[in-house]
Every structure is written in C-alpha cells, then in structure tokens.
Amino acid sequence: MDRLDAFADISIRRACAFVGLGAVTVMLSLSFDPVLAFRTGAEITAVLAVGLALAAWRAPRRNIRHTEVYAMLRGAGVPANWLSAEVNRAQIVAVLRARLAWHAERVAVTAVMLWAIALFFWLLRPG
Numbered sequence: 624m625d626r627l628d629a630f631a632d633i634s635i636r637r638a639c640a641f642v643g644l645g646a647v648t649v650m651l652s653l654s655f656d657p658v659l660a661f662r663t664g665a666e667i668t669a670v671l672a673v674g675l676a677l678a679a680w681r682a683p684r685r686n687i688r689h690t691e692v693y694a695m696l697r698g699a700g701v702p703a704n705w706l707s708a709e710v711n712r713a714q715i716v717a718v719l720r721a722r723l724a725w726h727a728e729r730v731a732v733t734a735v736m737l738w739a740i741a742l743f744f745w746l747l748r749p750g
Contacts, residue, residue: 626699627692627715631722634691635675639726642671657744665737672731679723683716692719 646667653660687693687706692715696706705711 627696627718628722630692630695630699631719634695635722635726637691639671639675639730642667646671658741658748661737661741661744665734665741668730668734668737672727672734675723675727675730679720679727682720682723685716687712687715687719690719 646664649667650660650664653663693706696715697703706715
C-alpha cells in the first residue's frame with residue numbers, strides 16, 4: 624500500500640509541477656503588476672484544483688490500465704495478474720481517488736492564499 628501511495632503521489636505531483644511551472648512563468652511575465660500576477664496565478668491554481676477534484680470524482684469509472692500509476696506498477700515488476708484482480712483494482716482506484724482529493728484540497732488552499740496576496744497588494748495600491 625505504501626508503494627501504491629508513493630506511485631500515485633509521484634504521478635499527481637508530476638502533473639501539478641508542470642502546471643505550477645506554467646503558472647509561475649505567467650506570473651513572472653506579469654510581474655509589472657503584482658495584483659494581476661497573483662490573481663492570474665490564483666486562477667490557474669484554482670483551475671488545477673478543479674481538475675484534480677474532477678479526476679478524483681472520475682477515478683472509479685476510469686480504466687486503470689490507462690493511468691500512469693498502472694504503468695509505474697508494471698515497471699516496478701508487479702505482475703499483470705495481480706493488477707487485473709478486481710480486489711486489487713478497487714484498492715488502486717481507492718488510493719488514486721484519495722490521493723487526488725488530498726492534492727486537490729492543498730491546491731485549493733494555495734489558490735486562496737494567492738487570492739489573499741492579490742487582495743493585499745490591491746489594498747496597498749495608491750489612489
């Protein structure tokens with residue numbers, strides 16, 4: 624179970640890192656206006672949180688053979704007959720759904736923090 628959690632976390636965090644890289648790049652390009660930069664970062668982060676929540680909601684109906692976690696498990700030497708058993712499939716889906724929901728919550732909190740920073744800079748604006 625720990626290995627399954629680790630593989631799910633690696634897969635989710637890799638996707639979040641790519642979105643985060645894009646968000647930081649956009650925020651840096653808008654650094655001339657801190658309010659706009661942080662608000663844009665918050666919006667991108669909120670879209671990521673919604674995407675993770677939708678992925679968690681969709682996880683039980685998704686074919687696990689089309690997930691990165693399945694590929695990681697196969698690469699780690701887990702036999703295909705273990706992965707195809709219904710009990711183990713349900714376990715993989717449950718872990719994937721729980722980890723996606725956990726990451727969605729953290730990303731949503733990050734979006735709220737970015738919005739709070741944008742509000743702070745907006746309040747500091749002169750005039």
